[in-house]
Amino acid sequence: MQIAERMKGVSGSAIRELFKLLGDPAIISFGGGNPSKACFPKEEIRQITDDLLREKSDILLQYGATEGYMPLRRAYLDYILPSNGLHGELENVLALTGSMQGLDLLCKAVINPGDVVLVEEPSFLGALQTFHVAQAKLVTVPLHEDGLHVDELEAIVKEHHPVMFYTIPTFQNPSGYVTGVEARKAIARLAAEYDMLVIEDDPYASLRFTGEKLPTIKSFDTSDNVIVLTSFSKTISPGLRVALCYGNKELIRKMTIAKQGSDTHSPNLNQAIVAEFINRGMMDKHIEFISGVYAKSAGVMIDAMNEYFPEFVKYQAPVGGLFIWCTLPEGWDAEDLFRRAVERKVAFVPGAPFHTNEGAGKNTFRLNFSAEPEERIREGIKRLGELIREMAAEK
Ligand SMILES: Cc1ncc(COP(=O)(O)O)c(C=O)c1O
Structure with a gap:
C-alpha cells in the first residue's frame, strides 16, 4: 500500500496519544486543553436544542x-x-x-x-x-x-x-x-x-x-x-x-x-x-462565569506550585487562558519527568512537541488548570513537586 509523501515524517500528536490516558479516572490530568465539565452550559444548550428541533428541524436536519x-x-x-x-x-x-x-x-x-x-x-x-x-x-x-x-x-x-x-x-x-x-x-x-x-x-x-x-x-x-x-x-x-x-x-x-x-x-x-x-444574549454572561472559574483554578494551581515546586522551576502566574508553561533547568528532559509522573498518576504535556527546531524545549512542559477540580489540582501538583525534588536529588 502506498502512503503519500506528505504523510512521511508526520507522527501522531502527543496530545492525542495522551487522551488515551484520560480514560483512567485515577489519572490527574493537566494534559489536554479541555474546558471544565462544570463550564459547559448544559441547561442552556438543552433548552436551545429543544426549541430548534421543534421549530426548525426541517432546515437543520x-x-x-x-x-x-x-x-x-x-x-x-x-x-x-x-x-x-x-x-x-x-x-x-x-x-x-x-x-x-x-x-x-x-x-x-x-x-x-x-x-x-x-x-x-x-x-x-x-x-x-x-x-x-x-x-x-x-x-x-x-x-x-x-x-x-x-x-x-x-x-x-x-x-x-x-x-x-x-x-x-x-x-x-x-x-x-x-x-x-x-x-x-x-x-x-x-x-x-x-x-x-x-x-x-x-x-x-x-x-x-x-x-x-x-x-x-x-x-x-x-x-x-x-x-x-x-x-x-x-x-x-x-x-x-x-x-x-x-x-x-x-x-x-x-x-x-x-x-x-x-x-x-x-x-x-x-x-x-x-x-x-x-x-439570546447568553455569551457575555457565560464567558464572565467561566473566566471566574478558570481564574480560581489558575490561582489554586499557582499557589500549589509556589508551595510544592522547587525554586529552580520557572513559570509565570497566568492572567488568562488555560495553561501554565514551566521551564526546568538546562539539561533536564521533561519527557523523563512525564514518564515517572504517569506512574504516580499525574499527566501533563512535555514541551518538546510544541517546538519546531530539533532538540528545542526539552526542559519545558505545559500544565492545564481547567480540567480538574481544586483538590485534584493541589494533589497533582504536590506529587509533581515531590517527583521533581527526587529527580533533582538523583542528578
Ligand atoms: C491555538 C489553538 N488553535 C486551535 C485549536 C483548536 O480549536 P478547535 O477546537 O476550534 O478546532 C486549539 C485547541 O486546543 C488551540 O489551542
Whole structure:
C-alpha cells in the first residue's frame, strides 16, 4: 500500500496519544486543553436544542450551505466581530468545523509544498502538524514572556519572506504568553510590507482574568492580509466543533471551495445552537462565569506550585487562558519527568512537541488548570513537586 509523501515524517500528536490516558479516572490530568465539565452550559444548550428541533428541524436536519448557517454568520458579523472592533460582510465569513479545519483549509488554499510558513517557537502542535502535512517549510520566531519581539520578527520576515505567519497572540498555547500592542501593530505592518498572510488564531482571548482586552492584529490590518480564526471550543463546547473565520473575500471563497471537498458543510444543528446562544444574549454572561472559574483554578494551581515546586522551576502566574508553561533547568528532559509522573498518576504535556527546531524545549512542559477540580489540582501538583525534588536529588 502506498502512503503519500506528505504523510512521511508526520507522527501522531502527543496530545492525542495522551487522551488515551484520560480514560483512567485515577489519572490527574493537566494534559489536554479541555474546558471544565462544570463550564459547559448544559441547561442552556438543552433548552436551545429543544426549541430548534421543534421549530426548525426541517432546515437543520437537511443539507446546508458550505459557507455556513446564515444566522450564525450574521451573529458573528453583528456581535462577535464588533465586540473586537471589527466589521465585515457575509463574503468575509466562513463557518468551520472547529478552527482546526480553518488551518487545514488555509493550507489547501494558500500553501504549495516547500513554501515558508513562520510559526512561534513554541506553538500549538495541532497547527504544526497541519503545516507539516501541507509540506510547508517551517521557520520559527522566538516567543518570550512578553510575547513576540518586533526586531526579531522583522529580521526573520526580511530574511525568509514567509508566505504565511501563524500566531496565537493572546494567552498562547502552549506558553500562555501575550503579545503586546506594539508587536500586534508591527505584525499588521509586516503583513502589508511583505504581502504575508497572517493567521490570527485567538481561541483564548476572551478567557481573561484581569486587565484590559488587547486590540486584535486584524484591527491594525490595512492590507487585508490578516485572517482571524474564532473558535467556540473553549468558551461553549469543543464537542460541538463550531468555529468561524473572517478575512479577505477572495481567500474565503477559495477556502469555501476547499471545504466543499472536505466536509460539504459544518453540522447545521451545532451551528444553530451557537447562533442561538449568541442571539439570546447568553455569551457575555457565560464567558464572565467561566473566566471566574478558570481564574480560581489558575490561582489554586499557582499557589500549589509556589508551595510544592522547587525554586529552580520557572513559570509565570497566568492572567488568562488555560495553561501554565514551566521551564526546568538546562539539561533536564521533561519527557523523563512525564514518564515517572504517569506512574504516580499525574499527566501533563512535555514541551518538546510544541517546538519546531530539533532538540528545542526539552526542559519545558505545559500544565492545564481547567480540567480538574481544586483538590485534584493541589494533589497533582504536590506529587509533581515531590517527583521533581527526587529527580533533582538523583542528578
Ligand atoms: C491555538 C489553538 N488553535 C486551535 C485549536 C483548536 O480549536 P478547535 O477546537 O476550534 O478546532 C486549539 C485547541 O486546543 C488551540 O489551542
